[in-house]
Amino acid sequence: MSNRLINETSPYLLQHAHNPVDWYPWGEEALTKARTENKPILVSIGYSACHWCHVMERESFEKEQVAGVMNADFVCIKVDREERPDVDAIYMDAIHAMGARGGWPLNVFLLPDAKPFYGVTYLPAQNWVQLLGSVKNAFVNHHEDLVKSAAGFTDNMLVKESEKYNLHVDTQIGEGLASAQSFSSVQMRNDLDEMFEKIKGHFDTEKGGMDRAPKFPMPSIYKFLLRYYAVSHNPEALRHIELSLNRIALGGIYDHVGGGWARYSVDDEWFIPHFEKMLYDNGQLVSIFSEAYTLTKSDLYKSRVYETIDWLAREMTSIEGGFYSALDADSEGIEGKFYIWTQAELKEILGEDFGWFSKLYNIRASGNWEHGYNHLHLVTPFPQKEAEGVAYQNALQKLFKARENRIRPGLDDKILASWNGLMLKGLTDAYRAFGEEKFKKLALKNAHFLKEKMTAPNHQLWHSYKNGKASIVGFLEDYAAVINGYLGLYQATFEEEWLDEALHLMAYAAENMYDAEDELFYFTDSNAEELIARKKEVFDNVMPASNSLMAHNLFALGTLFDYADYVKLSDWMLAKMRNALLTDVQWGTNWAALYALRAQPTAEIAIVGEEMEHFRKQLEERFVPNKILVGTKTVSDLPLLQERIAKQEQTTVYVCFNKTCQLPVNTMEDVWKQLNYINE
Secondary structure (H helix, E strand, O other): OOOOHHHOOOHHHOOOOOOOOOOOEOOOHHHHHHHHHHHOEEEEEOOOOOOHHHHHHHHHOOOOOHHHHHHHOEEEEEEEEOOOOOHHHHHHHHHHOOOOOOOOEEEEEEEOOOEEEEOOOOOOOOHHHHHHHHHHHHHHHOHHHHHHHHHHHHHHHHHHHHOOOOOOOOOHHHHHHHOOOOHHHHHHHHHHHHHHHHHOOEEEOOOOOOOOOOOOHHHHHHHHOOOOHHHHHHHHHHHHHHHHHHHHOOOOOOOOOOOOOEEEOOOOOOOOOOOOOOHHHHHHEEEEEEEEHHHHHOOHHHHHHHHHHHHHHHHHHOOOEOOOOEOEEEEOOOOOOOOEEOOOHHHHHHHHHHHHHHHHOOOOOOOOOOOOOEOOOOOOOOOOOHHHHHHHHHHHHHHHHHEEEEEEEEEEOOOHHHHHHHHHHHHHHHHHHHOHHHHHHHHHHHHHHHHHHOOOOOOOOOOOOEEEEEEEEEEEEHHHHHHHHHHHEEEEEEEOOHHHHHHHHHHHHHHHHHEEEOOEEOOOOOOOOOOOOOOOOOOOOOOOOOOHHHHHHHHHHHHHHHHHHHHHHHHHHHHHHHHHHHHHHHHHHHHHHHHHHHHHOEEEEEEOOOHHHHHHHHOOOOOOOOEEEEEOOOOOOOHHOOOOOOOHHEEEEEEOOOOOEEEOOOHHHHHHOOOOOOOO
16 A cells, blocks of 8 residues: 655655555645645645654554545645755744644644644644544634634735844944944944853753753854854853763763764753754764864864764765765664663673773663663763773774664665755864864765756756755755855865855855845745745754855855955845844854854965965864965965965965955964964
8 A cells, every 4th residue: 555655755755655644745736636625735744753753653644544534534745844844934934823832743734725724743643533523623614714814824924034023234233234334343242242141041051052951952052152252252151162062972962882963852961862863963063063172172072073974974975975864763663772772781792891881871770761771871071091992982882883783773865955065064174173084085075966966057956866866946055055065165175166166056046045125035946836935044943044054155255256245245134133133142143153253354364385285274273263264276266366376485375354464474373473363
């Protein structure tokens, strides 16, 4: 038995292809059926690594009796939120407008014209069947009320984000920033202090992260804190960065045996994760831990980056160079089973190492978690002494080999441009921090994959790739993340083709996604399928908002190519967000990171000569976030390299701020002086 999902490529949709529910993929066939038969639509949205999506499938969608009710009274549509973030965003917005808490699985009921009137997340089978009956009754007997309700929710979605969230440039500081004139860096630093004080009130100062559970890593928060610290040198910011990153690195959210981070911790101790591993989390965390290493020189951060990239290369990389999307939380129908251990298993595997290992990880016969299982979790770092460190790594390697014999969690092997862009940026940050050649090699292979397999001749990106075929017109998140990855790759390699690619992608996005009236970018391409609303993504969450990432990209590209309009647009977008950042910066930390960069002049550093790579590596040894690097061995047409030459046949470095340059120098000591750093 199979339904229409059998012809799809999404692993999530294929998981439901043998349900007795007569599922349709999102598309005109299902919508036409609903209009023709005048039936309400059920849109059920999830993703392949979602634990509660699996539970609801087992309890409801696999049951003939439940499916019979769904098939008789509804047109049922399954959506992979990762494949169609545009559809997910619209109906998640509707759920929030209804006053409900969103999440996945997301089940939204629509009128035949696709307007939403009700929605819920997970429900047990009995409650689900009752709800289906209530919705059918309302559709038949209270239709006019549903039409009015759906119209209200739809009207709410049609309000522009700038109006809905009062995003307006209405202050002297904002106007100055947005018009690229001389603005008060003192006032901007005061703003940053105010943002920090507001977000500080939500810190968990004992366990790291924010003061709530579940605990998500939220990489853009630490990106902001790192850049705020670079401006302010506020010790409280550094203290929270280190506390949080240490706990994220040591806790059960990290896979101590195989590398990589799970999506979040269900408790406030960073102990038990929701076990799925998502590419987008790991890409961003590789970036953050690499950057933090250049500031702290923490061996813990370095080891986590290396281990996570080893996991990426080993388990998440296609032959072609694309990165897969996720590993499931479940294996053998049990969440986390692949990662947890009984005491007896550990004794048998570790032998004489079990004693010290069990004390280190608080292993118990009754389990340190539930049902007699133990999960690996630390609060303080593992031993650093050489002999102990070797024994520790050997013990973990024994567990790794034993675990390889287990039934593995499911792999979501679709390749998403946006998530690949985030990991590409992570790899370039790792290479810049550590100089590890295998990181650069992996990054370059991925970049060539994105360029050759997921980019059309007109520079339009495709969102998804599976089984040799790219599909779904790209979203703003794809352009934002891939451009950001290419910008990082150029500064790691000085290969100009990646700047050219970034520039082409930005030009395409500007032409097909930019709303000149609202001065922000739409999430969807003007050439893509038209939905009931065209949304803009402005607030940062676990992933940075595509508009905030585009603002970073516009500033970088504008500086690199001397495109004043790009810099001005970036500043204008940032100025629109200022009031929102001062109100509650938690949901705008990637914007705030850009605000911190703009509070200081950006160092434009040009390296010319045969030893450009040697100088580049030395420049990366310290945490200097507000810099843009360009380099060439001979000559280049890039504006920042024009008329730049190697003086007296020595590699020469030019340091400029706001188009005002220092004297060319030939030693790193002089470079650090020009950057106002003390050569210790």
